[in-house]
Amino acid sequence: MNTIFYFLHLAPFYRSFKYPLIFIAVILLSPAAKGKMSSATVPKMIGVNSGASSSPDLWSQFNLGLLRQTNEEGYLVVENANGFPAADQLAFSLIQVPWRRARPDGSFTAYNENHDRVKLKISNKGTGSLKISDMVLSNPAAWKITQLNSDNFDAARALPLTINPGSSVSITIAFIAKDQGQRVEVLHDNLTITSDDALTPAKQVRLHGLWQFKGEGNNEPYAQEIIDAFGFKTETGYNHDDGAINGENIVPNSDEILSAFFVQADLSKPVKVIQMAAYHGCCADTEQFRYYSKGSAELTTLFTHNRLDGQSLLPRKSGSTTALAQGTFNAAGAFGFKVGRADSDRSKNFEKKIGLRIWKAIDSEGNIIPDAYILGGDYLGTEFTNYDYQDNVFFVSNIKPETGTVHSSELVAAPSAVSFESIMAGTSQSQTIKLTNTGKTYADGTSDPAIKISKIEIAGPHKDEFALPAFVATTLPAQGTVEISVTYNPTSRGIKNANLLVHYNNSSSPLRITLLGTAQDANFTINRVKRIKGGADASVTIQGQTWEPDKDYRKGSIKLDKQIVAGPIAATDMDILYQTYLSAETDLGKTRLEIPIANGNYQVRLHFVENYFDAANARIFNIVLENKQQLTNFDIYREVGYRTALVKDFAVQVADGILNINFNPTVNRVALAGVEIFTERATVTSVDPIIEADK
Known part of the structure; x- marks a missing residue:
């Protein structure tokens, strides 16, 4: 009787493998170990015979791209209590000289209230403890951490700070800028939170501040400055007011659109409205945001802002000391907006002028945000009318114009995912993907915008086993197409996955195309x-x-x-x-x-x-x-x-x-x-x- 031994190349990783004897036994007992074998036909286990570096986690790390294997890790999550403009972006406003308005009888309104303090919730959503070692403000002359939970914040005593799994703390950040100029200044700074979170060890929180010397009149921020104070790149096309246009037409060289009515873009989500700013008479006047169904005279009030916040970013809702002026609604058909006497349907306005200027929302990277718009209103037909369209400013999402262009174009791929089946390792196979700008041209002569593709790349666990040809930046008009070829070059057997990323001028960028493959070898x-x-x-x-x-x-x-x-x-x-x-x-x-x-x-x-x-x-x-x-x-x-x-x-x-x-x-x-x-x-x-x- 002959005794058969199977020679395994275990030396390169034997010392680092946690359970070598068990590992060997599994190989010998596996189905592939039956019959006569040599080292060449031993199953290519994950990490074995691969040339990969030694690791105690060879089974799970080879080819599959898994980087995070620890069982207990802290996971830092930040949450802006205001929720806008983003979870990790906070907006503030401050009038340096407290403002109040004199009444005709010689009395005064209450002083304005500033939106100069925002709470940031810092949570540990992981399974292990999270240690925060530092919190650093890029411009401490303009910002200050004032509180940790309900206590005054003292970094020397508070840090390092350990947050247990499932727990959180709250810090209050104050906007304290002084003497920034004679009227308005917009500041963009950062808070960096340093922790032992493996994913984001230095989490940056963006701080946007609108500083104002004093209130009302020409001291108020322009519509453009309000938009800038949230980090958006939307262009109004003017500074203080629209010049000689006087509300008759849209402003040239701007992101403005005309649409009397809108519809809900995604029926699975509501329309969301938040008041970005209120800059009008303060501090006894207020304003409502209302909407109505097309063809109906019935107005629905979504919210009214707090009268003390008439010179502020993110005014609060009337009757609340904390809740912001915001709301959501669903609509079965087309609808319009009304703020004061200003209507999105200009035919209903004073002298049929534009009462609500509507701008496309452009993100901080200069990309269009689909189905999102910024609305700015002016009070028409009064002695105070000045066509500045910053008296009340709103951010409205999940809407699109009832007719004509939707002002953004979607890039789609056909196929949306590519699968390469049973390719021999060491060979290659290619497939073609067609990219299409699905924008349309409409009966009113408008067209959805062109898409500018700036870059394509492959990312993911097996990015090195997929390849692309050289790519030149491409512009696709509505319904325009371009084809790209992706090649699968497996170097070893197994299942593989990666993603083809197409970067273009849309906040939804990049477009992801899933790349899947299997590869076999001679054995x-x-x-x-x-x-x-x-x-x-x-x-x-x-x-x-x-x-x-x-x-x-x-x-x-x-x-x-x-x-x-x-x-x-x-x-x-x-x-x-x-x-x-x-x-x-x-x-x-x-x-x-x-x-x-x-x-x-x-x-x-x-x-x-x-x-x-x-x-x-x-x-x-x-x-x-x-x-x-x-x-x-x-x-x-x-x-x-x-x-x-x-x-x-x-x-x-x-x-x-x-x-x-x-x-x-x-x-x-x-x-x-x-x-x-x-x-x-x-x-x-x-x-x-x-x-x-x-x-």
Whole structure:
């Protein structure tokens, strides 16, 4: 009888591997180890025979691009208490000389109140403690941290600060700038929070401040200065007022549009309105934001601002000392806006002039924000009319003009995802992707804008195994197209994923195109063992492929969830896969999958999507496969945004006949669309063994 030994190249990583003896045993007992083998045909385990550097986590790190493997990490999340302009951007205003208005009878109004203090919530959404070592203001002459929770802030005593998992603190930041000029000055500075958060160890919070010497009249900020004070790049085209135009036409060389009526852009989300500024008579006058259905005389008041905030950014809602003047609504058809006597339908205004100037919202990078507009109003037909359109300024999102151009264009790809199946390692294959500007030309002669593509690139775990040709910046008119070729050059066998990113002039940029591939070699093929649909009680057929339900596998806190209003999913052509998903019944509910499967080594692909939240830090969870935490503080929206497909690949070893996948949320709950499981299968079984003499 001959005794067969299988020679494994373990020396390069033996000392760094945590459980070498168990590892060897698994290889010997795996299905691929049956028959006669040599070192060339030993299954190429994750990290073995790969040339990869030594690591205690070889199984999960090779090829799959997993960088964060610790089980307990702090995760810093900041939240602007005002919520606008962003979670990590705060806006302030301050009048240096307190202002009040004299009444005809000789009495005075109350003094104005400034929006000069904003609270910033700092939370630890991770599973380990978070240590904040420093908080530094870039311009301490203009800003000051005044409070930590309810106590006066003293950095020497307060720092370092440890925040336990699931806990938070609140700091109050004050805008204290003085003597910035004779009228108005806009400041843009930063607060840097230094911590042991592995993802953002130096988190920057943007601070925008509008300093004003004194109130009312020519002392007030221009509409352009108000917009600048929030970090937007929208251009009004004028300074103090619209010059000789006097409200008759839109201002040339500006971002202004004309539209009497609007419609809700995305029916799954409400229209949102927030008052950015109020600069009119203070401090006894107030103003309402109202809307109405087209063809109806009935006005609905969304909110009224606080009378003490008539010379302020982000005025508060009437009757509240803290809540901002803002609101949401849903509309079945077209609607118009009314502020004071100014109407979005100019035919209803004094001398049919423009009462509300409407500007496209342009973000801090100079990109259009789709379906978002800034409205500025003036009081027409009075002795105070001056056509400055900054008396009341609002930010309105999720709207588009009822007719004509929507003032932004969407870039789409066909296909939205590219899959390369069973390519031989060391060879290459190419596919063509068509990019299209879906903008339209309308009956009124208007057209949606051109799209300027500035750059294309490949990112992700296997970016080096996909290639693009040289690219020159391209401009696409409405309905214009351009084709690009992507090539898959696998260097090793396994499942691969990356993303093609197309950068263009839109706040939704970049456009993501998912790149998926499998690669085999002369000795092993990659075989799909299962396709499992998350949140399903019955099998689903998608593009001719059957996905079995997860009904028999799901455990723990369970909810079968779906989009509120069904809509398309970006970065995939399998929208049905992502429109429904597995979630939990309760916030922080733990969900798991227990999938019976033969012992062995597998590669697992998980499919995710964020169908509900339209902001980061609203859904965060950890992913554990086979008792090993593979992803920590995973935030779908933070990675890809709203309603965009996202895949994550992992390598696992199953030794007990059950593949265990656990989802442990720290914020909200899991959202899992699907699972794919792959394994390797040997194609060569006849090799030269090392033979020891018969005993």
